Amino acid sequence: MNNKNYELIFENVWFYYGNYAVLENISFRVKKGEFLAILGHNGAGKTTLMKLALGILKPSKGKITWLFHDSETVEPQKKEETKVNNICKKISYVQQNLSEIEFSFPANVEEVVLLGTFNNSLNQKRLLDNLFYSKEHRNSVDKVLKLLKIENLRKKLIGELSTGQLQKVFLAKALVSEPEVLFLDEPTSAMDLQSQIEFYSLLKKLNEQQKITIILISHDIGQILNYVTRVIVLNKKIVFEGNTNEFDANSFFKLTEKI
Amino acid sequence: MLIEILNYPFFQRAIITGLLLSVSCAILGVFLILRRMALIGDGISHIAFSGIILGLFLNIYPFEIAIIFTLIFSMLIVVIKEKFKIKNDVALGIVFTIAMALGITLLSVSENINIDIHYFLFGSIISVTQEDVIYSMILFAIVITFVLSNYKQLFYVCFDETNAMISGINAKLLNILLVALTAILTIVSIKIIGVLLVSSFLIIPAATAILLSDSFRKTLVYSSAFASLAVISGLFLSYLLDVSSGGLIVLMSGLYFLITGLVKNFVKN
Numbered sequence: 001m002n003n004k005n006y007e008l009i010f011e012n013v014w015f016y017y018g019n020y021a022v023l024e025n026i027s028f029r030v031k032k033g034e035f036l037a038i039l040g041h042n043g044a045g046k047t048t049l050m051k052l053a054l055g056i057l058k059p060s061k062g063k064i065t066w067l068f069h070d071s072e073t074v075e076p077q078k079k080e081e082t083k084v085n086n087i088c089k090k091i092s093y094v095q096q097n098l099s100e101i102e103f104s105f106p107a108n109v110e111e112v113v114l115l116g117t118f119n120n121s122l123n124q125k126r127l128l129d130n131l132f133y134s135k136e137h138r139n140s141v142d143k144v145l146k147l148l149k150i151e152n153l154r155k156k157l158i159g160e161l162s163t164g165q166l167q168k169v170f171l172a173k174a175l176v177s178e179p180e181v182l183f184l185d186e187p188t189s190a191m192d193l194q195s196q197i198e199f200y201s202l203l204k205k206l207n208e209q210q211k212i213t214i215i216l217i218s219h220d221i222g223q224i225l226n227y228v229t230r231v232i233v234l235n236k237k238i239v240f241e242g243n244t245n246e247f248d249a250n251s252f253f254k255l256t257e258k259i
Numbered sequence: 260m261l262i263e264i265l266n267y268p269f270f271q272r273a274i275i276t277g278l279l280l281s282v283s284c285a286i287l288g289v290f291l292i293l294r295r296m297a298l299i300g301d302g303i304s305h306i307a308f309s310g311i312i313l314g315l316f317l318n319i320y321p322f323e324i325a326i327i328f329t330l331i332f333s334m335l336i337v338v339i340k341e342k343f344k345i346k347n348d349v350a351l352g353i354v355f356t357i358a359m360a361l362g363i364t365l366l367s368v369s370e371n372i373n374i375d376i377h378y379f380l381f382g383s384i385i386s387v388t389q390e391d392v393i394y395s396m397i398l399f400a401i402v403i404t405f406v407l408s409n410y411k412q413l414f415y416v417c418f419d420e421t422n423a424m425i426s427g428i429n430a431k432l433l434n435i436l437l438v439a440l441t442a443i444l445t446i447v448s449i450k451i452i453g454v455l456l457v458s459s460f461l462i463i464p465a466a467t468a469i470l471l472s473d474s475f476r477k478t479l480v481y482s483s484a485f486a487s488l489a490v491i492s493g494l495f496l497s498y499l500l501d502v503s504s505g506g507l508i509v510l511m512s513g514l515y516f517l518i519t520g521l522v523k524n525f526v527k528n
């Protein structure tokens with residue numbers, strides 16, 4: 001699958017909550033292997049845009065397509081009807097609010113990372129398949145924990161972890177299924193500077209060495225620009241799109257002034 | 260003396276039914292607590308109370324009518340939450356009080372309902388029939404099959420609903436099945452433990468297990484173990500002390516929770 005090219009295409013996408021337009025006429029493309037940052041202030045529509053790409057929300061107008069170059073086209077908003085498995089095998093998502101996760105949740109790191117191997121279409125062959133994980137899945141977990149250098153946390157309860165550790169666990173969960181595209185929603189918002197640098201370096205390595213396409217959204221331009229290759233600034237509409245070296249960080253606040 | 264009581268058929272039925280229902284509730288309870296729906300059992304038990312009154316009012320298939328009534332109103336909790344985008348606890352508060360109001364209104368206009376309210380409020384272990392034992396066995400089998408065949412899905416939806424949905428899990432359907440099973444379990448459990456205490460079956464053993472456990476799998480096992488322990492010790496004590504079995508089962512459950520919490524804090528410090 002890694003040899004095939006693909007693109008995520010937004011064409012004139014609008015999204016309304018009631019009568020209020022959250023996104024206006026959004027068009028862009030993301031190609032395989034990109035490390036893209038979608039920036040904007042809180043309420044600029046970043047998370048909505050990501051949910052649209054993931055097929056969790058449906059656009060009010062316009063079209064979102066995953067185009068695979070063996071001419072297989074998947075529209076995320078039509079996932080349920082046809083190609084759900086094609087998409088979910090390729091995409092992983094690390095959510096914004098880790099605080100939404102119940103910290104007293106009685107699950108250890110290994111159990112959480114194993115969740116990432118879950119694919120609804122591949123299960124339920126036998127009752128036991130749904131109760132236990134295969135050796136192959138456990139090996140994938142070993143590999144990814146080693147990659148992120150968190151093997152020592154394997155049996156720790158998630159409630160006992162620091163924010164930085166927890167974010168790595170969620171990254172491990174996202175990576176364990178060997179995705180082609182990784183979506184991250186404000187992944188470093190609760191991290192200190194050192195953890196942020198470490199985290200972005202790790203993403204850069206994944207992007208360069210494992211050729212994973214990374215789409216990251218953030219309201220904070222702090223460290224991101226040192227790592228990503230392309231930037232989209234969102235303020236309900238796309239107000240800037242270009243390579244990182246074309247982006248003037250000083251213009252960010254002007255671009256993102258509330259409309 | 261304690262062994263002697265085991266020879267009584269009513270006590271055997273009580274132990275078997277108590278264990279089957281409490282373990283079923285304890286397992287579902289883990290998922291409900293983690294879905295932040297801990298109090299749904301409390302709401303459903305109140306709905307069930309009105310369901311029973313409606314069943315008695317209509318005087319045909321009272322048990323079946325009560326189940327249907329409870330299922331419909333329990334589903335309303337899910338539907339209202341989704342459609343009106345309100346929180347679980349608000350939807351629960353609205354639906355169960357309306358259902359209760361219906362029951363109370365029916366009770367006040369009807370002259371032919373002649374029930375002992377005490378019996379429904381506190382339950383009665385002596386009243387467990389052979390039919391109840393069979394119902395409990397069927398329910399236990401359904402709950403175990405449901406959880407085993409959807410273990411990963413339930414775990415995923417409780418932990419992280421968004422990603423679970425991206426993985427192709429039908430979170431809404433799972434939610435509905437979870438609430439429906441809870442509703443049926445609640446009605447059947449009312450007989451043994453009563454309307455007021457039935458939600459404790461769903462909450463206390465699961466909460467105790469969450470305090471103690473270091474993995475999700477163990478939480479389900481511990482929750483079942485605490486529920487069984489509470490039922491067995493509660494029933495034997497109620498025989499020895501000659502007091503209400505429902506009350507004692509819940510008190511024992513609470514005691515295990517307290518001890519577990521204190522021991523955990525002590526070890527931590």
